[in-house]
Each structure stands twice: as structure tokens, then as C-alpha cells.
Amino acid sequence: MGTTEREAAPEPKYWHLRTVLVRTIDGEFSTGQVIPNERELAARFGVARATLRQALDQLELEGRLVRRRGIGTLVAAPRTAVPVSPADEGWPGTARDAAWRIVDCTTAPPSARLAEALGVPADENVHTVRRVRVTAGQVVGTEALHVPDSTVPHLPGFAAETDRGRSVLRQLQRLELSGQSRAVELGVAEAEEARLLERPPGSPVLVVTTPYATSDGRTAALAVSTYRADTCRLTFGETGLVEVDEVRTAS
Amino acid sequence: MGTTEREAAPEPKYWHLRTVLVRTIDGEFSTGQVIPNERELAARFGVARATLRQALDQLELEGRLVRRRGIGTLVAAPRTAVPVSPADEGWPGTARDAAWRIVDCTTAPPSARLAEALGVPADENVHTVRRVRVTAGQVVGTEALHVPDSTVPHLPGFAAETDRGRSVLRQLQRLELSGQSRAVELGVAEAEEARLLERPPGSPVLVVTTPYATSDGRTAALAVSTYRADTCRLTFGETGLVEVDEVRTAS
DNA sequence: AAGTGGTCTAGACCACCTC
DNA sequence: AGGTGGTCTAGACCACTTT
Numbered sequence: 001m002g003t004t005e006r007e008a009a010p011e012p013k014y015w016h017l018r019t020v021l022v023r024t025i026d027g028e029f030s031t032g033q034v035i036p037n038e039r040e041l042a043a044r045f046g047v048a049r050a051t052l053r054q055a056l057d058q059l060e061l062e063g064r065l066v067r068r069r070g071i072g073t074l075v076a077a078p079r080t081a082v083p084v085s086p087a088d089e090g091w092p093g094t095a096r097d098a099a100w101r102i103v104d105c106t107t108a109p110p111s112a113r114l115a116e117a118l119g120v121p122a123d124e125n126v127h128t129v130r131r132v133r134v135t136a137g138q139v140v141g142t143e144a145l146h147v148p149d150s151t152v153p154h155l156p157g158f159a160a161e162t163d164r165g166r167s168v169l170r171q172l173q174r175l176e177l178s179g180q181s182r183a184v185e186l187g188v189a190e191a192e193e194a195r196l197l198e199r200p201p202g203s204p205v206l207v208v209t210t211p212y213a214t215s216d217g218r219t220a221a222l223a224v225s226t227y228r229a230d231t232c233r234l235t236f237g238e239t240g241l242v243e244v245d246e247v248r249t250a251s
Numbered sequence: 252m253g254t255t256e257r258e259a260a261p262e263p264k265y266w267h268l269r270t271v272l273v274r275t276i277d278g279e280f281s282t283g284q285v286i287p288n289e290r291e292l293a294a295r296f297g298v299a300r301a302t303l304r305q306a307l308d309q310l311e312l313e314g315r316l317v318r319r320r321g322i323g324t325l326v327a328a329p330r331t332a333v334p335v336s337p338a339d340e341g342w343p344g345t346a347r348d349a350a351w352r353i354v355d356c357t358t359a360p361p362s363a364r365l366a367e368a369l370g371v372p373a374d375e376n377v378h379t380v381r382r383v384r385v386t387a388g389q390v391v392g393t394e395a396l397h398v399p400d401s402t403v404p405h406l407p408g409f410a411a412e413t414d415r416g417r418s419v420l421r422q423l424q425r426l427e428l429s430g431q432s433r434a435v436e437l438g439v440a441e442a443e444e445a446r447l448l449e450r451p452p453g454s455p456v457l458v459v460t461t462p463y464a465t466s467d468g469r470t471a472a473l474a475v476s477t478y479r480a481d482t483c484r485l486t487f488g489e490t491g492l493v494e495v496d497e498v499r500t501a502s
Numbered sequence: 503a504a505g506t507g508g509t510c511t512a513g514a515c516c517a518c519c520t521c
Numbered sequence: 522a523g524g525t526g527g528t529c530t531a532g533a534c535c536a537c538t539t540t
Contacts, residue, residue, distance in 0.1 A: 010535090010536090011452075012452075012508080012509065012510095013509075013510075014509080014510090015452050015453060018453070037524080037525060037526080038525080038526065039525090047510080047511085048510060048511045048512065048513095049511090049512085049513095050509095050510070050511070050512090051509080051510055051511080053526090053527090054509085054510090056526095058439055058453050061437065061439060061455065062437070062438060062439055063436075063437070067525095067526060067527090068518090068519085068525085068526075069517065069518050069519075069525070069526045069527065070517075070518035070519030070520075070524080070525050070526070071518085071519065071520085071524095071525065071526080072524090072525060072526075073525090073526075079436060081434065180488040181486060181487065181488030182486070182487050182488060183332065183484050183485065183486045183487075184435050184457065184484070184485045184486075184487070185314075185330060185457075185480075185483070185484040185485065186312065186313070186314070186437065186455060186457065186480040186481075187313060188309060188312060188313055200527090201262075201263075201266050202266060202269070202309050204312065204437060204455075206435065206436075206437065229436075229437040230437075232436070233434050233435070233436040234434065234435045234436065235432060235433070235434045235435075236432065236433050236434070236435070236487060237431040237432030237433055261516090261517090263527080263528065263529095264528075264529075265528080265529090288505075288506060288507080289506080289507065290505095290506090298529080298530085299529060299530045299531065299532095300530095300531085300532095301528095301529070301530070301531090302528080302529055302530080304507090304508090305528085305529090307507095318506095318507060318508090319506085319507075319537090319538090320506070320507045320508065320536065320537050320538075321505080321506050321507070321536075321537035321538030321539075322505095322506065322507080322537085322538065322539085323505090323506060323507075324506090324507080451508090
């Protein structure tokens, strides 16, 4: 192949910085240690602080660093494996419910998009159960579970929000629902999710969308879950315990 | 209740800008249209260009905008649904192989981490088949399929790289492998992947890790796939037919 | 040549945490 | 009070594309 000299292709400074920092982190620091502050690193490498921050942004996105305002920048722990198989969802299955905590339950007409996704008229009420997923004392994910009123017709009238949420979940369990096709994509945490995840708005999240269908194919519920992209590795499949660590190697 | 001190939890300008831009994009622009250039938008909103770019960075991460150097910033098309069920992988199943294109096949001793993940000695050669996933003429993902030499003992000696890759895949198909537990996490495209994906280094990708096991539980292969996070929505589940989304909207 | 997004700078101030 | 990361500015130059 006539590969030419190709000259240039000048590598951006921040990308080169990232490479150097990766080597430094892997070689000289261990999980939980604080690395030198941004002003010092910028001076050491002879770049502006903004340029250094671009490199740190990358490493934070990759889950290699954690930045804490007022504290410093720390080497992050390896990402937590979060099982997201239906059996691990705490619903429709029964076990493991402890991993989820109901924080809210609202009832209102659906937005246009939600109504279409659920296949219900725009004037039918939809219950939305807000849950957070807690792992090792940390909130790692949130979920908005949208359930049309017609799916759960026998709700108690006047109950506390979390109690009504529990009723919705109980009624769903009695149905034989299948949640087979799911989608995963990248998103950012907006106001409500960001608050629950204890992260600033705009933080990257992995969004899992799961429609639950009855045996006759009707969509009985729609779950939209968001997981912290910086600290979570979602695992699918039968076993909840996966031992494969990150194996991505740059050769 | 007099005036509260608390006052406002000051929302960052770039986050507010993002909100405004979302409304503007959804309301006044359609897919493929170019929005005003950065300098004009910055002036219009009375902020520095860097601040405006922070907002655009968010929207690009969400897949709402696409920025092209020398061209402008365009409203992105909805993300492409990419089926990643084992049956859609073009392997071990037979059909749909057309979606993947082999670009490379190398043979070398594994890195320490890779050797551990595969459960092979550090001096056993491992074949790495590089493939790219093509959808609608676009490269949406790459894959590095790591196969220990002992898994595929009958490879032809002197073949072109893509031919040897094909041999590896053929031999894997003959084995009865199960790829059940998979992991999905956020990563960034490094040099090789970035080049194949036709994206700059550091672009966000969804990383899918799939160990393939023989009936006796040995890890026979490990696939590490990366998909463009800006344009892809990964779909799991039985049906692969969800891909009818690709109707090109004539603008 | 002109216009676009991409990178980089040097500085400022703010919000948060610890001492 | 002093240190840290988070936000924002005003400007410069570069790389790429179109005219």
C-alpha cells in the first residue's frame, strides 16, 4: 500500500496529556489516592489549566478519576458491576427488592411521547413510580416506572406516596409480564435524576429502556432507568456475579 | 415567611443555555438542518464562545447535535437502533454476517489482563480479529474478538489477514458456544477504534464485553465491541427486526 | 478567501471543604 | 483562611470545507 508520509496529524495536547496521565495513574497511584491539584499539574506539564482539565474530563468520563470540589482529584475504584437482568430488577421478580428504594409515586396524564410508547389515550392517568437503586450504600441508578391506570385498576385511594408505589409494584407482580427487548444508550442526568444520583446536572448516565408486555402483546408498563456512567458497568445475563474485569487494552 | 436566604442554587450558565437550546432545536429546527454558528450563538446569548461550547458539548453527548469542522452544527437524526443480541452478532449464528466486515487479524501473546480473562498461559498465542459493524453504509461499531490459539487449532498457515480472520470465525461457529453474560459501560475511542469509527480520539463509545464459554465452562473467546455513543442505541432481546427505524427522512 | 468548528491561553471569580 | 475543583471570559491561532 502506498502509505504516504502523511506528515502532521498533530495530536491535540489534551489527548497526549491524557495518555501521559493514564500511565502516571496506573503506575504511581492507587485507588482512592489524590493526585496533584490542577494548577500544579498544569504548571508541571506546561499547559493552561483549561487544557489540563480537558484531559481530566476524558479520564473522568472513562471512570478512571473522580473529582471532588474542595477536596481534590482521586483515582477512582474500578466500576461497580450492576446486574440489570430482569431477575435482578427486584421486579417483576420478588427477591432483591432491597436493592431498590421507592422515593416517589405520582399520577398524571402522560406526555405525548409517553402516551404513544404505552399505547394509551392521552387522557388516561399514568402512575410513575420513582425508585433509586442502592448498592453498597451508594445510589447508582434511578428508575421511572410508568404504569397506565388500566394496568393496575385496584389501587388504594389515599395512601402515602411510597405506599402507593408499593401497591403498583405488587399489582404488576401479579401480572405475567415479560420484559425482553431493552435498549441502552448514553444520556445526561437532568434536574431530578441528577439530584437523586447526587451528581451535578449534565453528568453522563447509561439509560436503559424496558417495555413490559402482557401475554397478548399489550404494553403494560415502561421502565426508564438511568445509571451513573462514571461508576457503573451494566451486566446482562443469567448470573448476577460477573468476574470479568475491564480488559480493554490499547496495544 | 420572609425572604429566604437560600436563594437560587445558581444554575450554571451552560446548563441553562442547554435547556434553551433544546427548546429551540425541538421547536424551530428539523433533522439535518444547520443551526447558527458558535460565534453568532454566543453573541446572541451574551456569553463567551467557550461557555456556549460547553452547552453544545452536552447536546452532542446526548446525540441531539452533530458538529462538523468546516461545515457547521447540525441537528442530529434520532439514534440508530443497533441489535446486539448474540443472534444478531453475525456470530456464532450464521446469518447477518454482512453487517460485520473483517478488517484485520493479528496473532500475538496476550497482555496480562487478557491472559487472565481468557484463562490461558501468558505465552499462548491469541488471535485477535478486528471487525467493524456497518449499518446503512455507516461504521457504527468495532469489535476485537480475542481467541486463544488452543480454541482454534486448525488454522491455515499462510493466508491474508482477512482470510485468517474468516477461518477463526468459521471454527468458532463449529463450537457450541454460549455468550450469556455481557457487560455494557461507557468508554472513549482510542487511536485504532477512533480511526475505524471515523471519529476523533476521545469520542464516547458504548463498550460491550462478551465472554464466550464452551459447554464445560471454559472461556473460549472474548469479544470487546465498541459502538458510537452519539449515534447508537443498543438493543438487547429476541427480535432483531427492530431495525426498520432506518427510514431515511427526506428533508 | 471566507467561514466553520477545534484547540489553547492567561486570567478571574465562585462554591465547597478542611483546618 | 487557605486550598480545591467549577465556571466564565476575551482573545488567539489552527484545521477543515466551501466558494
